[in-house]
Amino acid sequence: METQKTQAENPPKPATSSCRKKTKDDANFLEDVKDHIDDFINxxxxxxxxCFxxxxxxxFGLSKAVADKQQSEAKGGVESYLPLQTTVSD
Known part of the structure; x- marks a missing residue:
């Protein structure tokens, strides 16, 4: 009987998704940090x-995309540049 009472008083929390996103758009910074820490601990x-x-x-996906882009530019892409302009004033 006691376990039924405690289960009724403390319903199970819904499973938190990994890699938490901000839950409240209007929450201030401290509320958001507190929620994030609670999610992390629980x-x-x-x-x-x-999440890891x-x-x-x-x-690695981002670094691969950047490396592929640099490689494709180095192979056949036209590199444009502006000549260095300096001004000297006395």
């Missing part, structure tokens, strides 16, 4: 792993 190990993996994949 997240499961699987959520932390998923997504972040690493995103980082």
């Amino acid at each position: 997240a499961s190990m699987d959520d932390h792993k998923n 993996n997504k972040t690493i994949k995103k980082m």
Whole structure:
């Protein structure tokens, strides 16, 4: 009976998604930081792993995209530049 009462008083929290986004648009900075810390502390190990993996994949995906762009520009792209102009005043 006691477990039913405690479950009714404390409903289970919905599962937080990994890599938390800002939940309230009108929240001030301190409220947002507090919510973020609470989400971090209450997240499961699987959520932390998923977020870490997504972040690493995103980082390598961005670095690969930049490297591919630089490589394609170096192969056949036309490089334009402006001549250096200096002015000297006495």
